[in-house]
Structures are given as C-alpha cells and as structure tokens.
Amino acid sequence: MDERTEVIIEKLKKAKREQLKLTWLRFKTNKAALFSLYVLAILIIIAILAPYITPEDPYAFDLRRALEPPSLASPFGRDEMGRDILSRVILGSRYSIGVAFLSVLIGGSVGLVFGLISGYYGEWVDHIIQRITDALLSFPMLLLAIALVSVLGVGLANVAVSVGISTIPVYIRLTRGLVLQVKSEDYVIAARVIGKKSGYIIFRHILPNVISPVIVQSTYYMGLTILIASGLGFLGLGVQPPTPEWGTMIGSGRTYLFSSPHVVVFPGLFILITALCFNLVGDGFRDALDPRVRVLVKKVKI
Amino acid sequence: MTIMSLSKYVLMRLIHAIPTLIGIVLIMFILVRVLPGDPARLIAGMEATEEDVQKIREILGLNKPLHEQFIDYISSLLKGDLGTSLKFGTPVIKEIMARFPYTVQLAIVAELFAVLIGIPLGIISAVKPYTKSGYVSTIISLIGSSMPIYWLGLMLIYLFSVHLRLLPSHGAGTPRHIILPAITLAVLLMGNIVRITRTAMIESLESNYITTARAKGLSEKIVVYRHALKNAAIPIVTIMGLQLGSLMGGAILTESVFAWPGLGLLLVDSIFFRDYPLIQGIILFFATVFVILNIIVDVIYALIDPRVRESLWMREQRL
Amino acid sequence: MKEKILEVKNLKVYYFLHQGVVKAVDDVSFSVYRGEVLGIAGESGCGKSTLAHAILRLIKPPGEIVGGQIIFNGYDLLKLSEDEIRKIRGREISMIFQDPNTYLNPVFTSGFQVGEVFEAHMSLKPKKAIDKVIDIFRKVRLPDPARRVNAYPHELSGGMKQRVLISIGIAAKPQLLILDEPTSALDVTIQAEIMDLLKEIQRDMGMSMMFITHDLGLLAEISDRIMVMYAGRVVEMGDRDEIINDPLHPYTKALLSSFKYYRKKHLPVIEGSPPSLINPPRGCRFHPRCPVKTDKCSVVEPKLSSIDNNRFVSCHLYGDYS
Numbered sequence: 001m002d003e004r005t006e007v008i009i010e011k012l013k014k015a016k017r018e019q020l021k022l023t024w025l026r027f028k029t030n031k032a033a034l035f036s037l038y039v040l041a042i043l044i045i046i047a048i049l050a051p052y053i054t055p056e057d058p059y060a061f062d063l064r065r066a067l068e069p070p071s072l073a074s075p076f077g078r079d080e081m082g083r084d085i086l087s088r089v090i091l092g093s094r095y096s097i098g099v100a101f102l103s104v105l106i107g108g109s110v111g112l113v114f115g116l117i118s119g120y121y122g123e124w125v126d127h128i129i130q131r132i133t134d135a136l137l138s139f140p141m142l143l144l145a146i147a148l149v150s151v152l153g154v155g156l157a158n159v160a161v162s163v164g165i166s167t168i169p170v171y172i173r174l175t176r177g178l179v180l181q182v183k184s185e186d187y188v189i190a191a192r193v194i195g196k197k198s199g200y201i202i203f204r205h206i207l208p209n210v211i212s213p214v215i216v217q218s219t220y221y222m223g224l225t226i227l228i229a230s231g232l233g234f235l236g237l238g239v240q241p242p243t244p245e246w247g248t249m250i251g252s253g254r255t256y257l258f259s260s261p262h263v264v265v266f267p268g269l270f271i272l273i274t275a276l277c278f279n280l281v282g283d284g285f286r287d288a289l290d291p292r293v294r295v296l297v298k299k300v301k302i
Numbered sequence: 303m304t305i306m307s308l309s310k311y312v313l314m315r316l317i318h319a320i321p322t323l324i325g326i327v328l329i330m331f332i333l334v335r336v337l338p339g340d341p342a343r344l345i346a347g348m349e350a351t352e353e354d355v356q357k358i359r360e361i362l363g364l365n366k367p368l369h370e371q372f373i374d375y376i377s378s379l380l381k382g383d384l385g386t387s388l389k390f391g392t393p394v395i396k397e398i399m400a401r402f403p404y405t406v407q408l409a410i411v412a413e414l415f416a417v418l419i420g421i422p423l424g425i426i427s428a429v430k431p432y433t434k435s436g437y438v439s440t441i442i443s444l445i446g447s448s449m450p451i452y453w454l455g456l457m458l459i460y461l462f463s464v465h466l467r468l469l470p471s472h473g474a475g476t477p478r479h480i481i482l483p484a485i486t487l488a489v490l491l492m493g494n495i496v497r498i499t500r501t502a503m504i505e506s507l508e509s510n511y512i513t514t515a516r517a518k519g520l521s522e523k524i525v526v527y528r529h530a531l532k533n534a535a536i537p538i539v540t541i542m543g544l545q546l547g548s549l550m551g552g553a554i555l556t557e558s559v560f561a562w563p564g565l566g567l568l569l570v571d572s573i574f575f576r577d578y579p580l581i582q583g584i585i586l587f588f589a590t591v592f593v594i595l596n597i598i599v600d601v602i603y604a605l606i607d608p609r610v611r612e613s614l615w616m617r618e619q620r621l
Numbered sequence: 622m623k624e625k626i627l628e629v630k631n632l633k634v635y636y637f638l639h640q641g642v643v644k645a646v647d648d649v650s651f652s653v654y655r656g657e658v659l660g661i662a663g664e665s666g667c668g669k670s671t672l673a674h675a676i677l678r679l680i681k682p683p684g685e686i687v688g689g690q691i692i693f694n695g696y697d698l699l700k701l702s703e704d705e706i707r708k709i710r711g712r713e714i715s716m717i718f719q720d721p722n723t724y725l726n727p728v729f730t731s732g733f734q735v736g737e738v739f740e741a742h743m744s745l746k747p748k749k750a751i752d753k754v755i756d757i758f759r760k761v762r763l764p765d766p767a768r769r770v771n772a773y774p775h776e777l778s779g780g781m782k783q784r785v786l787i788s789i790g791i792a793a794k795p796q797l798l799i800l801d802e803p804t805s806a807l808d809v810t811i812q813a814e815i816m817d818l819l820k821e822i823q824r825d826m827g828m829s830m831m832f833i834t835h836d837l838g839l840l841a842e843i844s845d846r847i848m849v850m851y852a853g854r855v856v857e858m859g860d861r862d863e864i865i866n867d868p869l870h871p872y873t874k875a876l877l878s879s880f881k882y883y884r885k886k887h888l889p890v891i892e893g894s895p896p897s898l899i900n901p902p903r904g905c906r907f908h909p910r911c912p913v914k915t916d917k918c919s920v921v922e923p924k925l926s927s928i929d930n931n932r933f934v935s936c937h938l939y940g941d942y943s
Binding site: 509510511513514515516517518519520521522524529532533607 | 674677679703707708709710711712715716718720723724725726727728729734737738740741742786789
C-alpha cells in the first residue's frame, strides 16, 4: 500500500469518526431518548452487579413475614414466601434483561446471516429461505414462542432460544430487503466486476450498510423480547420459580393480588420501565441515523 | 375493480398461501415429534405395562415410519380431523370451536376500542404535535407498546374489581365481563395504532398534494380529513393487519389473566396438561386463521388504494 | 399607467434549521401589473420557489415569513386571517406546481381534484361540478375529457397530469396565476405544447402571471417583464427585450450567455457554486463568482436601484451607494 492510499484511508477513518460523532449529537437532541439511555445504563449496571447489591438474599424465605406490605425495612414489601421483593427485583433484572439480550443476540445473528445469504445469493437459496420465513411469519411471535417452549420445555435457556427464534423471521426480512437495495449499488457491482470474493463483498460493503437499521430494530426488539419472555414467565412457561424473573414473580404473585397487590406491582413496573426505555432509545437511534430527519433548533431573534 | 379480477386475486393469494400452510403443518409435525418424552407412555400412565404402551403406540400410529405418519396426519387434516384431546376425550376441533367464539368476541371488542380511541388520537398528535393532545397521544402510544399487558390486567382488576368494586374480575357471562379484558387488550393495540396513524398522517401531511389542496383554498379540515387521512388509511389498514399477531398473542395473555374462556386460555391449559393433539390443533388453527386474515387485509388494501388495483390488473393480464 | 395588482415590499422569508437560519428570501420587492406576465429567473435555491409559496402564505415551519408586505388589490395578504387568505387561494390568486407526479393526490380522480376548487369557492360539490370540469379539460386540450374526469393520476401521462394541475389553477378564473417551474418535470416536446397552452390561456383569460423558472429560454418566450433573483435577492428587473438583449448585472449576463451559447465554441460556465443562504457572502452576494468584481463589492451590499423608468439593477457598476 503506497503512501497516498494510506492518506486516503486515514481520511476515510476520520470521516467515519466524524459521522459517529454527528450521529451521537443528533441522538442527544432527543431528550427523552437520552434520558432513557441513562436509565438503561443504570439498569444494566444493576443487572451486572446484582448478586452483590441485593440488600437481602433473594432466595431466603421467612414464612412468618409472608406478604408484608412495603416498609422501611423492605421498600417493596415481601412476597408470599416472605422473601424481600426489592432484592428479588434487583436480581430479577439479570434474568429479565439477560434473557431479552440473549434472545436478540440469537435471533439477530441467525436472522442476519440468513438474511445476508438469502439476499446476496438469490435464486433457489433465497426461495427456500423465504418460504421458511413466510411459514414462521405466519405465527404471531408469542404463539411461536409458546409453541417452541411447549416442545423444548421450560427454563431460562429454552426461553431465550424460543423467543430468539421467534425474532428470526423479521430479521431475515429486514436484512434481505437491505441487501437487495445495496446489492444494486454501483460500488458493489464494481467490486464484483473486479473479482472480489463474495465473502469479502458481503463483509466490507454490504454489512456496514445493513448494520444501522439492524441495530435500530434490535433495540426495539429488546423491548419486545422482555415483554414476551416475561409473558412466558407469567404463564408459567418461562423461567421457573423460585428464580426471580420479573414475569415469573408476577405469575406466582397473582393469587395474592386482592390482598397484597405490592407483590405484583413492582416487578411489573420494572418491566414497563425497561421496555419503555428500549422503545425510546430505539426511536432515538432511528431518528439519529435517518439522514432525512431534520432536527429543529430554537428560533433566533432577527 | 371488476369482480373477476378481485376473485382471481383472492384465488391467487390462497394458492400462494398453500406452501406456507404446508410449512406450518410441517413445522408443527416435526416439533411435536421431536419433543422429549413419550406421548404413548404419558397417556398410558405410570403403572401401565410395556404391552399397554405398545398397544397405545399402535393406536396412535407412532410405530409407522415418519413419512407415513405425516401423510396420515395431512389426510386427516384435510378431512377436518385434528385428532382427539387427551384430556377431554373429545375431538380437538370440537373443543376449538366451542372456545373460538369467545376469543373472537374479545378480539373484536378490543380492536373496536383501540380503533375508536387510537385513530383520533393519532390524527390529533400529527396535526398538532406540540400541544397537550399531541403529547398525550405520544405517551399513550409509547405506553401501549411497552406495557406488559398481563400486569396491566392485574392492575385494572385491582382498581376496578377490588377497590372500586365496579367490574367483575374474571370469567364471562354478562356484557360487563368483557369490559376489563377488552380494555386491557385494547391498550396493547392502541400503542401501535396511535403511532402508525401519527406517522402516516405526518408523512401524508408533508406530501406535495397537500400543498396543492391548500393552494386551492380548501379548509384545513377538508385538507386533513379528506386528503391526508385517505392516504394515511393505507398504512393504518396495513398495521391493523399486521397487528393480528399481537392481537392473538395479547389475547392469550389477557384470557389467562381474566380467566376468559377463549382459545388462548385453552392453549395454555393444554400445555400444562400435556395434551399434545390439542396443543397442536390450536396452534395450527391460530396460524391458519392468521394466514386467512392476512389475505383479507390484502383485499381491503386493494379496495382502498387505486394504485394496487392497477398493478393487480396488470398482473391479471399477464396471467 | 398600468394598474398594479400585486406589490411585494421588503419580503423576508427565513427557515430556522438546526444548522442555522436560511435566509431564503431576503428583502425582496417587486410588482406585478394587471394582464402582464412577469418572469422570475434564477438558479435552484435562489429563493424563487419560496417567494411563490409565500405569496399564498403556504410557508410551513420551520419556514416563516418574518417581514415585509404583500399588497394585493389594496390588502396586505400577510395581515389577513386564515379564513380570508383561504378565500383568496385558488380563487383570486392561484398556483400551478412543478411536479405533476407528487402534487396530485393519488387516491382521488382528476375530475374530483379539479372539482374541489368549485367546492372551496362556489359551494358546489365536486361531483356536481363535473360539467364545468369537462369544459376546463377541453380548454387545456386534454384529449377525451369526459373519460379523463374519472381517471386517477397514475393512469395519466406526465403531460396530461400537468394539464390537470393547470386546470386546477385556472378553474376559478383567478386574477393572478403563479407558476412554479410548470414545465421542469416534463420532457422537451411536451414542454413546448404546455408553453403554447399557457400562452393561449393567458391571452384568452387576460390574467396576470408570475412565471418562475431557471430556464431563461422559456421566459424569453412568454414574459413581458423579467426579474432575476440570486441568493434570496433581486439582482435585476426590467422589460423582457431589454433584459434579454442588454443585460446589465454580471449574473444576468452569465445566465444569458449559457442560454445563447450556440454562438460560442464552448458552453460557458459560471465559476463557483451557489452560496450558502445561512452565511451569504459579505457585500454583494454574487461577488465570489463575479468576473468583474471590484474591491467595493466584497464589502458593501448593493441596493436595487432604478436605472430607468422600468429598469432596476443591484450592482455597484451602475450606481454609487455608500
């Protein structure tokens, strides 16, 4: 590589960094999204540190203190086994957010790969993958997850896999559509003409253009998978008690709704807040990355 | 659009749907066969002898090679036979049909709530983005898409059944029984409807033909409700179609919370009973209904948007 | 002395954007006389389209009319209420837009969309106005008008769609017709037909026109007077023949030279690119690209001054301002 090429590459890298900075600035103008991002960061930190920051042992039960309402000692009250709900909610963040993250990771990577293959190679490969995607898409997400769980069994790993699989069809569709768009761009055609290998083209040219929408979609999906995974937990088909997944906690606690609603209120509140934050951040990413969106500034006095 | 081309379109869609349906059946078939556990033994019970289990296996046809089982399955499906429920001993199709109307009822009422409240909210938030109603709509749509509905259901039960003692908390029977479940489900649907209505209206209002309409001197009301809305209707109908998935998933959860005797509750129960024919049947049923509803949505689409009719007409010529 | 039907005084239209304030129309003044065609020329982005929208108060946020007056038949349009301006739109002052593909609503028939003009101003339901619409279609030489009335925009060709837009413009027999690049989206042969049609309509109906385009050739055909805009300002204004044959402002000269280039051996270009409207050049806005600029040009802004009875230029070469 000669000197001039090096200079050009440096300039491109700098341009890339500038673009990232610009995207971040655009994101920051969306106050709600920014705030949600901070909240999410806090929640994720809590999830990571969970075992070390719970005030009490989330599994330690004390039947004499069952269903105690919120107090100074237990700000969220105690559940039907006398366990401290605050501690369980804190530990639960690990499971709820973790499962959501795993699902999106599984679904996203598989969906991305198949979408790339389907879009790039076309013809019969595309056909087969599309037919399968159609079949999968004809199931509503929760239904598909339930079907998979009824086969694989319950438990954290199975939930992550089931929910993950239910996200795959949309990822495939999304990726494929983007690949088809990018495939017809001049620089891709040029690369093929030069004789670059398919893998190289997919990786260097197509992937970077596909990444942004996939990230936006994944953020939205994090919100959705939390709802579905905890939904499974609520139905008893997900993470099993006594593991304090938020949905599972609501499921076990619902019998006591009439007398002690606090058992159900707090885990659900956290699900709501987390999903809300993911949605807002998703909106923020989408607006920041979309070149057509013009950001308004305050009026200046002339 | 002629009746001929419309029916041709429906036929074409149905034909296209067949591979998808076969795919669904195949997936279900494979899934159930793959499950860990021996259905024959489960049916026979713990105390049964090897002989008994074998006999049951024969009755269920589990001894035959897989492809034969599949063909049996398909042929019975085509006859409308979805097998027999292990728990109830009655034909699966009968159980499904008994509960299906309840789910439909819930779905329709919920969708109605969602549309009657959601669409106006979406329009307002698009036309007046920086006013109070605009913010309210944005908040509602956000909450709708982030809310765990089973939790919402429980909260509503606590508020209206326990605290206020206004509405029944579970079961079906009187018209009052449907209110809370329908509202709960509607909130889920409203989230999307408000958001899409708003986006579609904003995009429509920024279009050039809106400028033409204003330049003609038409009142703002006509501009918004006639020109913008009719174009926005297209994505709105699309989203209502796409929502069918959330509708079904939401129905499952809502029925669970309120003990509403619909198909969703039956599905969850049957999973706990390990009633495989029933599980399979319900899932297949849901998926098929979903496919058919999507076709209907496409037809409505063609009726609203004249450009879709045009491309259909061209496709018909090529046919 | 000809009667003025429109007088624009010191109009300013700004867009408040994230990057800054775009001064799209920055202190523009001119008049339109009854029965004449005023051609408005300039490059893309010079503000002429914004000007057109501003007259009918069609400017939406982040754009805003921040100053000036638009006097029509004695009233300042900028001071009218929403209801009052609506009575003027489409009726007294009408507008024809440039892209027939996006300016017609795809879900309504062409007849309906023209009929709406009658609905807005003569309380006539569009369906009842069918006959009137067919008459107008005949006038704009739309073939087979009775059938076209029920056609959707996507079923019509570009030229036909533009005729529909023209029909919308002339339906209520307005006093002033504003045309914003009415032929730019059409191919050349259709362009010529539409130009003929417009000339005929203008003659028959005796309406005043503001014809906006970047194509000076069209203006040479149809205008009585020509106004040249650059970077949100008016740089020259006068009778058509005088402007075409004896342009004064360097920018006008440059525009005309590319129009008359067949006389030269190569296509002349104007050096440089259109200026930013957020931070326009100091002094005369054209000076970075001007072949005859002086030192004064980069410091002092020239004002639009009258050379002759009808002739205005904004350039230091033709006057002394301090």
